[in-house]
Amino acid sequence: MMQWTSFVQKAQSLIDPANFTLPTLTSSDRNPSKASLFRQQFRLPDSQNPLQEITAELILPIPHTSTSHGDATRNLDRAGNRYAGRLHLSERFICFSTQPTSFAPSASLGASTHWAGQTNGTGPSGNGFTIPLCCIRRVERLNSLGHVFSLALTTWNGALGKQQNPDFVPQRFTIQLAGSRQACERFCDGLKKGLRECMKEIENLRVVVNDCYSEYLLSGAKAKAQNGETPEARQPPDAGLGMMFRYPGDARKLRDRSKMRLWGEYFRENGRNATLIRQPTFHKLIRVGLPNRLRGEVWEITSGSFYLRLRSPKLYTDTLSKFSGQESLAIDEIEKDLNRSLPEYPGFQSEEGIGRLRRVLTAYSWINAEIGYCQAMNIVVAALLIYMSEAQAFFLLSVLCDRLLPGYYSTTMYGTLLDQKVFESLVEKTMPVLWEHLTKSDVQLSVVSLPWFLSLYINSMPLVFAFRVLDVFFLEGPKVLFQVGLAILRINGEELLDIQDDGSFISVLKSYFSRLDESAHPRSENPKLRAITRFQELMVVAFKEFSQITHQTITEQRDKHKDAVLESIESFAKRTSIRNLGPDSKKLSMDDLGVIYDRYYEVLYDRQQRDKLLEEERRRQQKKRVERTSILGPPVDREIGRVGLGPSPTHMDYDAFRDFLAATAKWAVADSPSPSRKDSTAEQGSFRGWGKTSSLLNSKPEPADHEFMQRLFRKWATDPDEGISLQNVVNGLARLRGPRDIMNNIQYFFDLYDDNGVGMVDREGILRMSEALLFLSRRGFDGTITPTQSVEDIRANENEQDKLSTYERFLGSVSSFIRRCFEYADPSHPESRAAEGQKETDDAADKLGSFSIGDDDEEDLIDVDDGDTKSTSSAVTEKPAKPESENKPNNPQHNRALSQAANPALDPNNPLHITLPTFRMVILADELLEQFFDSFFPQSFRLSDHGLHVLASSSLSSNLTTFSNIGAAKPQLSAVSGASVAGASGGIVPPGKGLRGVLDNIVSDGIRMAAEVKKRMDEAQRELERSALSRADDEEEEDDDEYDTRSGAATASAMAGGISSWGAGVYGADPERRSVRDTDRDLLEGAEVVSMRGKDDASLLLDDDDNGHKDAHNSNPPHDDPHVISKVEFES
């Protein structure tokens, strides 16, 4: 009958936003999503979302039992009750509430949050129902007046038993939908779909319902009454320890029987457990206190834990068996408290009670490891177990922790602290005089009220009364705790105005709680008034006088105080954490530690937010409403990641570590955003509600990825697989940023490359070290490295324009670093030919030293220092390519000697290594490298002493020189590096034009060199593998090889340069460039050559000393080297 519109329906369903968007999941619970409000109001599991809603009228039939239970007035009241309200449909539930709330995507948030019904809050408030779709047996469309769209729903209420009573009347009620025909049809389609999907759940329903005492009450008891003894008279379901050890309080005094009768009546008329319909009587019955045996079941229904149990009835037992025999910290803690949980109740002096308590707490600690176990949970669960079975208590505990008492039992207990703040502010607002008095007497309210909230008054009031509070609490939500708390203070107001300190405050309230059962008006003339107990008075004050305290009030107050509370917890956590960082952390200042701590957790927080958003995006793109796989656990849209909220990740993976480094050191910032990240940010930009986080992420510097950072990661992490902890970071930084100690820094760097921990770094390692040096320095030195004045002076005599920037000179230093490393490396197999080669090298170097004093032809692998114009192109070609070097006008024989010397060092047949003393010597031999390790390297990790925000500014990032755009950005680099380059102000000179171009090429040469050397090694390695026999190959041949391969260098080296991300673009240096260089060379001949000389002299002198050192490097402590440098300064 609905077919004619089906086509239209389909089309509409495509347009209707409700059908294809997930409810907006915002990352903050400051703005609770409509979905979560929806779930809260109807106490639905987190898997449910508001799919459809429509204005409707609920029409209840005249109860069939009413005829037998006289009383005409009540009948009239009930007959055919009609309720106008709104009907909601989720994946597995149909809900009706008389409250005009709306959770449709189009609804304003006010319509979702504003609840003004009888209970003023969350929970199944107002009249209506929350019925799982699987409980619906049949839906009929009623033929009624033209425009009225009526559905008759028949439920499984009472029909799930094996045997049906002959006079069984199914529960059936009518709903009139009000809305356009399309809207009604759409709702019905949604309903049909849901019903079909939920059919399979009926078995679960059967199991779960069987545990409900109401089923026994209605069927079993009746059967007994009729037949005396029938198979139907089954054992009553477990209604808690009370069945064994008696329920607290005097059953007669509590009028348990008549309450039970009233409930039986209510259930018969309005359905029970899953199919219960809430009418005003329901709320009244709860307010007067639940009967013992039904208490657990009604708690389950009103709190919504029943729906969790329905979803996975076996979760409790499965969890217990899955983790049986395992141990945990939580279990230890639980064991300690088992004997101290409601010890006054006989059930908890027995093994049975303690065993139940142990199992429920343990199972929950497994299912929610984030909370684990918190003291006070033992008391709450013990109380629950008096009235419910283990499984029921397990699910109810879950609802308590996740929804009713959010954050109360978390590892930071922020929820507890937050609600104390809220409570204090409510007291201040509602009882200003009392508040002022407490403040004046310096009594802190929360020291008294905290246990009220944390253990739900169970530990403060006599049990009977605490359970009465709980009855209402499960129905109406957390605001009940506040209302009761306020009422306690109001009632005791006068006495409290007399108290002077914590002690008297506590004792006033203690004595009040102990007299709750006494008459509130003992001296009253009126016997009715005399009969009112103090507890009744308390309830009246709480719910009448403080009826203005609604869920809304609490939510607003929580929002207001949340930040302050989280901050105070976090500052506490920070203090504690920093204090616990151990002896190494003492090397860093408190400020530094603070900065590290903040940065560390900021990175972790950001990454979590990002992950979460990406996850949401992924889900959104799937356009599927994927139900949560786990039934329990924190709400899906809760806030995550803040330290104050509870357990947050404590370890960084490598990617997070990169973020951290990028926030700490300039060199760890990427040259250009990597493509992958670019994509993801583009995606992120499209998020709705991304807002703040998005801009936050975008302003973050993009981290680089370099082998050096990987090494750092591995070095710092105790267990790289686990990630890197704050402690690791602090220890790592403490070694670098501790007391200034160049030797320590040099050793640290060396250790990073000492892969086997044997105190040796091999050929590969040396090359990687040099790459790292270039990587670290590529963003300039911020003035931490300054060439000695003497050199400057000499330069000043020359053409100002030809001064080299610090950075360029550093390149030179790195090149000589490589050269020297190979020069002074020890052969790994002393007996091999390499030893001889090494000796030759030494000889050559010696000769070289004596020969070249006062001369300028020291060759570096990267020929920045060399004043000779040939150098620019020879940088790469020098050693490997003899032909080209022979073309050089200047001292060819020297070049040859050098390359001869260098070649054996590069021969993979002769494995070699450098040791720490050698490395130290090589570093100290170079002024710039020394400064690098003395100040730049440690200081490049910026802690509290640097304004970091410079980094984030985009203007700087555009200034950052990258290797891929090095030509254009060169002048800025010089500026950044802080070296004074007089001629650089002339503006940007295109590569290949003038001095700047030359320098640019030098830079790329440097990189090419590294790649080249590496490639050569690979080449040679391959060669070695091909013919292990050809050891006798002479050097000429090798050089030829080298020359041949070099022609394809551009591409081959790019491959070899898998070393790092930064190099890739540059390796493709083209032949054209080289030719350009040739012209440059011509241009530069003359003055520049001279200008370089001074410096070369210095470096030559240094080399002399190096050699001297090398000869005796084992005996000579390397810290002699500073003398050498000062000597050089002096002489030059």
Next chain:
Amino acid sequence: MSESTSTNTPKPSSSVKLVLLGEAAVGKSSLVLRFVNNDFQENKEPTIGAAFLTQKCSLPTRTIKFEIWDTAGQERFASLAPMYYRNAQAALVVYDVTKPSSLTKAKHWVAELQRQASPGIVIALVGNKLDLTNDGIDTAGEAPAEADGESAADGEEAAGENQEEQDVASGDARKVPTREASSYAEEEGLLFFETSAKTGVNVVDVFTAIANAIPESSLKSGRGAGAGTGQTSLGSGRPADDSRVNLGERGPATAKEGCAC
């Protein structure tokens, strides 16, 4: 709330807020129970947040009423601690002599108190469970005698001498050498005791020494430190009282009066 049985002389009386801190299961509650009720038994009242007890301690010149906040030991309750040590004039930081990690935790608490609590707070470092060590057995006999007649000062001296002798304890459950803790306490200017809540050794002495160490100035107003600092802001409630006390100097000096509680 049990009260001291001492005769109520018209001596000036003032109350002192004292907070107990320390790792879980070091015996904080037991110490208080011993002091307040002279009792040792399993504490049936679970500590939610903190337990509150009072006990009077009568000194020759004045009576001190201790308002004792016995905090919960579970780690996660640590973030509630600022609420309890706020405005405290005295703190008992307890560790377990058989558990080195508990001393580390105690040191953290000391550092926390020194930075965050009222300035001039009197801190006592207490190593509990002395009964599990060899010295515990030795001193168990002496303890009552000390508590009976001797002045606290003597007691302290005796304890000091004991410590030296006790240093190399062997073959018992002791894991924290007395000297390690005492030298730390000296460094930080803390009172230091080793106690046994089970046998009662040194328990009363701890509280007496604290009572003596409380500066008169902070007692004048009954609840000197920070009375009237209104808003209860967690962790940041630094009272306006500027009476700083250098414990290192005055600790031993003031510990001359006896306590008859």
